[in-house]
Structures are given as structure tokens and as C-alpha cells.
Amino acid sequence: MRSVAMCFSILQAPRCRHFTSATSWWESFHKLNKNHGCGSSFKLLGSNTYDGHEGGYSRRWIRRPASTEAEGRSKNTLRRKTNISHKVSDGTISTSTKVDINKSEINKIERIQYCDIQQKIAENKDLSSLITFLVFDIETTGFSRVDGRIIEIAVRDLGGGENSTFQTLVNPGCIVPNSHIHGISTYMVTRPGIPRMDELIPILLQYVRSRQKPSGFVVLIAHNARTFDVPFLNNEFSRHSFEVPSDWLFLDTLPLAREAMKLGGSKVPAKTSLQALRECYEIPLVGPAHRAMSDVDALALILQRLTFDLKLPISGLVEKTFRASDSSNPKKKK
């Protein structure tokens, strides 16, 4: 299996002053994405193209179609029609999505697409032709996986290109008790047009599928994903009778940060919180703190640094992934 080294260029990531390698993470991702695509019909008006972002978000390519129409519908299955559009006063969120989704068909499609990912990785000599790396973050009503609800979600495809980001508030159907943390108020999430989770999940599935390469799989990356983000996603999906697709793999950057810390490098702080890592790597905060997309952008850059410090190739990252079903019983996965 050929490994694609994740080394980064200071030219590609000017904010990261200590990068010296000539090979760029972003360049690798662009190479692995450029052969996939035709027109994308996904209507996500709020998805930003990061043309001006330092570090190589600027290149464009066209994705394969992401039709929301599923074939072979049954008359007995519930048919949902959703027309969602919302804007948030702070100007950071603007999403307009039309979805015509059949929930049972989605799960059916996911099952059909299921395959032995590990076997596919072993058989495929070029991992980069299979993988889509998506950094994501959620804001919630609290820490409780049982009682808490997701109120914001943001996703960034590290491959860049059109519609490389996905961001929306979510109506949790309850009050938001911790607005002092993220600034997201009950008023903000209960305004007309803010989707509920059962409305958002089909859209999210559609978006991720639109980023997925043919016969490929996605790696969703978050900080403390194993014990926070993924359990939250699991609970929200199951609460609304959805399943997290089996070809979604997850990567937790918290163990990476701890591993880097164990190496004893002075560049890694004793603390491994997102804020501590951001300050350590001198990554400026863009946007309000504790908002999903701000943290996603910070984590995307932190990930570069961690993989650089740990000298992790893509295959090394894939080895550290886990499935959503593993997050509730992590002893099974390693």
C-alpha cells in the first residue's frame, strides 16, 4: 500500500510558520480530488467556496451529481418534502436547500453502498482515490449525550472546491441553556426556516454523499470525536430513525494531540484542548469562538500541524479511524 506523505509547505500554509517540507497536504488532497466529478446539482447556497483562504483552499473542481431523487420508491414508504432556507443575522450562516427525500430509501442506499472498507483499502494502491477528508464540529445544548441536542453543525471538505463547506443552525426543539458559551440563543435556533434535526439529517447525508468519491468513503474528523461529537451524532440519527452510514469513518484529533505531546516536542502544549493547540500553533481565531465553523477552520490547520509533527501518512490516519458504531464501545475498535 502506497502511503501519501502528509507533509506541509510553508508556502501552502503561511499561518504555520514552521513548515518546511516541500510537499503540501492541500496539494495532495487536490490531486486526489481532481479526477472526480461532473456537475453538482446540490443546492446549498450557503456553502462557501474558500477562494481566498490561505493554505490552498482556492482550487476548484466539479463534483459528481448529488441527486436527491432515489429510484425504486415504494408507495408505502413515507415521503418527505423539505424546502429549507435560512439566514442568520450574524451573516455567518446562509443555507438554502431543497430536498425531496425518502428516509427508508436513504437507509437502503446506504446499505447497498456498504462494503468492507478495510478490504477496499488493502486492495487499493492509492488511498487518495478513495478518501474524502471532512473536518466537522457541532455545537450543542450541553455535554450530556443523552439529554443534549445539536444546535449547530459545520463541515469542511479539506479537498476544497465548490461547496466545500456546510454550515447550519439546528432547531433542537428545546431551549438553549448555554448561550453564554457559543452565543447561539434559543431565539436564533427557533426562527422560521431553521431546520430541525430530522429535516437536516437527509440534507447532511446528501451533502456528504456529494463530496464522496465514486466507491470511496469519507473520514470525518473532529476534536474529541470519539466521546463527544460522534456519540451526539449517533444519538441524533437514532432518535430520528436514521443510521450513520457505514462508509463514514471518524478520526479523533484528541489522541493525535496527546500522542504528539508524548513525543516531547516543545511545539505541543501540555494541554490538548482546541484552544490550547490553536494558541500553541499560533493559529488565529477566525470568527467567533465556540462557533462550529470557526472551530472547524482552526482544527483543519491544527490537523496539518499534528500530522506533520507525527509524520503521519494518510494510511496512518486511516488506521486510527473508527466507525460510529464503535464510539459507544471503544474497547472493540482497537
Next chain:
DNA sequence: GGCCCTCTTTAGGGCCTT
């Protein structure tokens, strides 16, 4: 809740996520 560390493993405390 899970992971990691240590004045540990028959345990306990701190960190990480909002």
C-alpha cells in the same frame, strides 16, 4: 463518558467536548 497518567492496575483524578 472515555482516555490518560500515576503517589496505579482490586483507583482516582484531570482533561476534553458544549
